[in-house]
Amino acid sequence: MDPSDFDANCVVNALVSIDLESGDEGQILYADSDFVSSPRLSPDGKTLVWQTWSHPNMPWDNTEIRIANFDDQGNLTNIKQIQQPKPGSLIQPLFDNWGQLYFIADWSNWWNLYRISTKELETTCKAEAVYPLPADFAPPQWLLGHRNYIPLDDGSILASYTQNSQWQLGLLRCSLSGTWKMQNIADGYGQIENLCGTNEAIFFSAATATQENAIHCLRLEEKTLPADMTIKRMSLSEDSHTETCGFSSATTICFKTANDELAYGNYYPPRNSQYTGLADSLPPLIVSVHGGPTSSAKTSLNLKLQYWTNRGFAVIDVNHRGSSGFGREFRQSLYPNWGLFDLQDIEFAVRHLIREGLVDAEKVVIRGGSAGGYSVMAALSESDLFAAGASYYGISDLEVLTQGTHKFESRYLDQLIGPYPEARDIYISRSPIYNIDKINAPLLLLQGLEDKVVPPDQAEGISKKLKNNGVEVRYIAFEGEGHGFRQLKNQVLALETELSFYQEALRLKP
Incomplete structure (x- = not known):
C-alpha cells in the first residue's frame, strides 16, 4: 500500500507480529475487523488480548475485546470474545501480574473498570464490575494507547476518572472479603491520563485550571501508597513565573x-x-x-x-x-x-x-x-x-x-x-x-x-x-x-x- 494514499477503502488495519531481527513486514495475526488496537500480552507471554470494532461504530460506540493463545509457531489460536451483557464500548484491556484481565466498559452508562479472573478467562470470560461509580474512567478513544488506570504490585489499582467536569486520581483496594474501596489521591484536575510506571513510581500527564498539561510523578514506597503522599509536577517550564x-x-x-x-x-x-x-x-x-x-x-x-x-x-x-x-x-x-x-x-x-x-x-x-x-x-x-x-x-x-x-x-x-x-x-x-x-x-x-x-x-x-x-x-x-x-x-x-x-x-x- 502507498503510504501517501489517503483513500479510506484502501486502508487495512491488522494485528501483526514482527521479527525484530529480520525487520520484515511481519506476519498478520488477525485482520477480521475494520479496526484493531491496544494489544497486550499476559505476564507469561502465552495470551494476547486486544480491542476491535467495525464500521459504522466508533470506539466510543460498540467495540469488542478478544483473547487468544499462541501456538508453537507463533500464530493465534482459540480466539474468543469476552462475554458482554449488552453492546457497549470496551476499551483499554490490560493484564495484571497474576494474569487477571482488566478493561473499561460503559455497560452501566458510565465507563467503569471491570475485571475477569483467571478462572473465568478459561471458561465463560464473564466480567465483574470493580467499583461502580457514576463517573467516566476514560475519555473517548480519539488517540490509541491511552491508559487511565494501572494495576500495582500489591493488587491495588491507581485510576483516573472524571465526574462533574473534574478529573480525580483514586486508589482502588480490594479487601479480603472481595469488596473494593476507593481512596482519593488527588482532585481538582481538568484532565488526567496516560498512567504508566514502575515499582518505584507512577507517571501521568495532567493539567489544572492554572497549570498546563505536564508530566507528574507519584512516588511509591514499599509498593504501597502513604496517606500523605505527594505528587510532583515535572515541567520544563516550572521555574517560570507566570502570573x-x-x-x-x-x-x-x-x-x-x-x-x-x-x-x-x-x-x-x-x-x-x-x-x-x-x-x-x-x-x-x-x-x-x-x-x-x-x-x-x-x-x-x-x-x-x-x-x-x-x-x-x-x-x-x-x-x-x-x-x-x-x-x-x-x-x-x-x-x-x-x-x-x-x-x-x-x-x-x-x-x-x-x-x-x-x-x-x-x-x-x-x-x-x-x-x-x-x-x-x-x-x-x-x-x-x-x-x-x-x-x-x-x-x-x-x-x-x-x-x-x-x-x-x-x-x-x-x-x-x-x-x-x-x-x-x-x-x-x-x-x-x-x-x-x-x-x-x-x-x-x-x-x-x-x-x-x-x-x-x-x-x-x-x-x-x-x-x-x-x-x-x-x-x-x-x-x-x-x-x-x-x-x-x-x-x-x-x-x-x-x-x-x-x-x-x-x-x-x-
Whole structure:
C-alpha cells in the first residue's frame, strides 16, 4: 500500500507480529475487523488480548475485546470474545501480574473498570464490575494507547476518572472479603491520563485550571501508597513565573435545553489583573464549541481561551449533548441529531447567560474548530443570536465529507446524521453550504491547506458562495498546516486576525 494514499477503502488495519531481527513486514495475526488496537500480552507471554470494532461504530460506540493463545509457531489460536451483557464500548484491556484481565466498559452508562479472573478467562470470560461509580474512567478513544488506570504490585489499582467536569486520581483496594474501596489521591484536575510506571513510581500527564498539561510523578514506597503522599509536577517550564492572578476561573453550569433535557458548559468571566470593565456594562460573549463532536470542553488551563478573557470577553465553553464525560446515554443522544441538538444547546446556553445578566445580548459571537467549526456555520444559518462567527477547518458540506476523509471517521456520519446515501436529504438540509441564503452574519474561515480530515475545499466552497451573496466573509489559508495549526506564527496570526474580526463585527475599540 502507498503510504501517501489517503483513500479510506484502501486502508487495512491488522494485528501483526514482527521479527525484530529480520525487520520484515511481519506476519498478520488477525485482520477480521475494520479496526484493531491496544494489544497486550499476559505476564507469561502465552495470551494476547486486544480491542476491535467495525464500521459504522466508533470506539466510543460498540467495540469488542478478544483473547487468544499462541501456538508453537507463533500464530493465534482459540480466539474468543469476552462475554458482554449488552453492546457497549470496551476499551483499554490490560493484564495484571497474576494474569487477571482488566478493561473499561460503559455497560452501566458510565465507563467503569471491570475485571475477569483467571478462572473465568478459561471458561465463560464473564466480567465483574470493580467499583461502580457514576463517573467516566476514560475519555473517548480519539488517540490509541491511552491508559487511565494501572494495576500495582500489591493488587491495588491507581485510576483516573472524571465526574462533574473534574478529573480525580483514586486508589482502588480490594479487601479480603472481595469488596473494593476507593481512596482519593488527588482532585481538582481538568484532565488526567496516560498512567504508566514502575515499582518505584507512577507517571501521568495532567493539567489544572492554572497549570498546563505536564508530566507528574507519584512516588511509591514499599509498593504501597502513604496517606500523605505527594505528587510532583515535572515541567520544563516550572521555574517560570507566570502570573495566575490574571487567569479567569471556570464556573461549570448545568442548564435546561430543548425538551427539558440538560446540557453543560464552563463559563469564564472576563479577567485582567490590570484593567476592569466599564461600570454598568456587560461583557461581549464568545461561545466556544469543541470538536469531535464526541469530545468535551475541559476546565484545564487553556491559554488560547484565556487570551479572550484577558481582553474583555466572557467565554462559554459548551458541553452540548453528545459530549463525553457525562455517560453513554448523554454521549449518544446526539445520534442521529448532529446539527440539531448541539445547536439547540448552544443557543440555550447563551440565553441562560443572558437571563442571568452575565453578558451583553447584542454582542455574542461563536467560534469552533473541525466539528465545532461546522456548528459555527450551522448556528449562523439557524439563529440570529450571533453577530459573527469564526470557523477553524470546519465542515460546510456534510455530503462531500462522506466521500473524502480518513478511514477512522469515514463512517462516523452514519451515526451522527444517518447512513449515506439513504439519508442524503438530511445531509443536504443540515449542510451550511446549502443554507447560504440564511447566513447574514460575518464569517471568518481559517483553514490549513494540508488538511486531509476536512480538506480546504470545504472552506473555499462556502467562502465563494457567501461572497456571491454579498455576505462579509474572510478566508485565510495557511500553507504547511493540516487539521489543527502547529506552527506558532500561524497560531498567533490566527488569534490576532480573529480578535480584529470580532472588534470590527461588534464595533469594539481596539
